[in-house]
Amino acid sequence: MNTKIARRDFIKSGVAAGISLSGTPAILQGKDDREIKLGFIGIGGRGTGMLKTTMRLPNVSVTAVCDTFPKNLRAAQALVEKTQGLKPESYGDHELSYLDLLERDDLDGIVICTPWELHLPMTIAAMKAGKYAATEVGPASSVNECRELINTYEETRVPCMLLENYCYFRYNMAVLKMVRQGLFGEIIHCTCGYGHDLRERIVLGKGTGPTSKGEGDYRSTHNEYRNGDLYPTHGFGPIAQCLNIQRGNRIQQLTSTASKSRGLRQWSKDNLKADHKRRNIRWNQGDVVTTTLKCFNGETVVLTFDTRLPRPMSFMYQVQGTHGIWMQDGDSSSRNKSVIYLDGKSPHHQWESFDSYQEKYEHPVWKSYLDEAEASGHGGTDFLEMREFVSCIRDKKTTPIDAYDAAAWMAIAPLSELSIATGSAPVAFPDFTNGAWMTNKPIFGLG
Ligand SMILES: NC(=O)c1ccc[n+]([C@@H]2O[C@H](COP(=O)([O-])OP(=O)(O)OC[C@H]3O[C@@H](n4cnc5c(N)ncnc54)[C@H](O)[C@@H]3O)[C@@H](O)[C@H]2O)c1
Structure with missing residues (x-):
């Protein structure tokens, strides 16, 4: 039998058969019996972290x-060999080498951790090639x-x-559960964003990819040429689930x-020598981008992109309805408190700490995997998302953050650029579901 066709048929037949959207979420089913084989594309800073997290999962190679x-x-190959005992095959002679990897017969899924502009071409x-694809976050081009x-x-x-x-953050999943139980009443308004001082990282680059720190990298290039919300999904993703x-x-x-x-110019002036080649870049990106989204059901969302000024980190989450409000900032100083x-x-008229609510409304996913998750990156969220991706492959299910979510959340970037370029003009948002949104049911965080 041709194994390539057999594996593709395995995936397509299961998903097309419609066993996808119903029932207990894959992550809660614990069916970990079939070995899932993955390929990784882009193993820099993030890819290395995700590789380590993934190799902690049972029956995954x-x-x-x-x-x-x-x-x-070479470092990725060595890491996998050390952890798994078997050296993975390597690809990377040229920019399209990933296509050769995709030709392999043995892979069930692909994990993509490359620079922003490569996410969607590689996912597609x-x-x-018939392989489940998981891609890192970023803006659509x-x-x-x-x-x-x-x-x-x-x-x-x-x-x-x-x-x-960020959809898997413990507090976001508890709030989602509360939203679904109606504790906030009808949701009216939300805020969210990405507030992270990345000045040094954007001007100089991170140095974990092919360019050394001091030369800039893909994020620097996007900030130099674009002007929009270039990282919308960390903020908007969890709110999209609530709405x-x-x-x-x-x-x-x-x-x-x-x-x-x-x-960035101020930071460069304060921190770089007068003759540093990255001191006088003309950055097109505005320091703070504020986007207001209007939803069909009448809710508004204010989304902020703020990575170029001094500030502690915040995701600015707020969910407000006819019966109450949850807020990440306010009296609480830490992003993990709300x-x-x-x-x-x-x-x-008084704020309460969210702590007792967190305990009371803990999401079942977190109840099941608290110990394992907390040992992994980004407060456990990396473990939970990779576990769910692998479970979906194993159980032939569609994924809980799917192509329609990816398209809509990532499209905020180019659409915000269009609005900014036309004097903050309203931009109609495409319906990527072609009308199916009217009858589609939620698929994330069920249970
Ligand atoms: N979800 C999160 O919390 C989180 C955290 C950090 C980064 N990220 C995202 O992860 C992605 C990667 O970020 P990073 O910091 O690891 O960047 P990085 O520069 O450290 O790594 C990117 C890697 O991709 C490789 N690459 C570039 N072009 C390639 C190609 N054509 N084929 C194969 N490999 C190629 C580079 O050589 C590099 O090793 C970004 O989209 C970033 O936004 C997400």
Whole structure:
């Protein structure tokens, strides 16, 4: 039998048979009996972390790795060999070497941790090769590539997953549970964002990819040429789950406004020698981009992108409804602490700590995997998302953050650029589901 066809048929038949969206979520089923073989593309800073997390999962092996930077490729190969005892095959002679990896017969799934502009082209190629694809977060380059992602999914029915680990944050999953139980009443308004001082990282580069620190990297290039919300999904993903975006609701339009661009120039002036080659870059990206999204069901979302000024980290989450409000900032100084006010339950006009609510409304996923998750990156979220991706492959299910989510969340970037470039004009949001959002049911965090 041709194993390549057999594996592709295995994936396609299961998913197309419609065993996908119903029942207990894969992550809770604990069916860990069949070995799943994965390939990794892009093993720099993030890819290495995800590789380590993935290899902690039972019955998962990494049989192929691809990176165009020889140092990272060799390090990934050595890491896998040391952990698993078997050396994975390596790919990376040229920029399209990943296509050779995708030709392999033995791979069930692909994990993509490359620079932003490669996420969707690589995801699409993996799906066309019949392999489940998980891609790291970032902005889409254009709305067209988001449409291409959807077209590919609808033609192949091979699932992909956006690795939006922030949806798995413990507090976000508890809040989602509370939203679904109606504790906040009808949701009216939310805020979210990505507030992270990345000045040094953007100006100089991180140095974990092919360019050394001091030369810039892909994030520097995007900041130099683009001007929009370039990292929308960490903020918007968890809020989209609360608002049932694509599943009973959808984004109708957005407007975006960018502040002036000063943060990186000031940082460069304060920290780099006068003759440093990266001191006088003309950054196109505004320091703070504020996007307002209007949903079909009437909710508004304010999304902030703020990575170029001094500030402690925050994701600015707030969920507000007719019966109460949960907020990540306010009186609490840490991003892991939050406050809540529920009408008729909380002391009148006073914030309460979220801690006791966290315990009471702990999501079942967290109840099941607390110890394992907490030992992994980003507060356990990396473990939970990779575990779920692998479970979906094993159980032939569609993924809980699917092609439609990836397209809509990542498209915020190019659409915010369009709004900014046209004087903060309202931009109609494409319906990537072609009307199916009206009857689609939620698929994330069930249980
Ligand atoms: N979800 C999270 O919490 C989180 C955290 C950090 C980074 N990220 C995301 O992960 C991605 C990678 O970030 P990073 O910091 O690891 O970057 P990095 O520069 O350290 O690594 C990228 C790797 O991709 C490789 N690469 C580039 N072109 C390639 C090609 N054509 N084929 C194969 N490999 C190629 C590079 O050589 C490099 O090793 C980004 O999208 C970033 O936004 C997500």
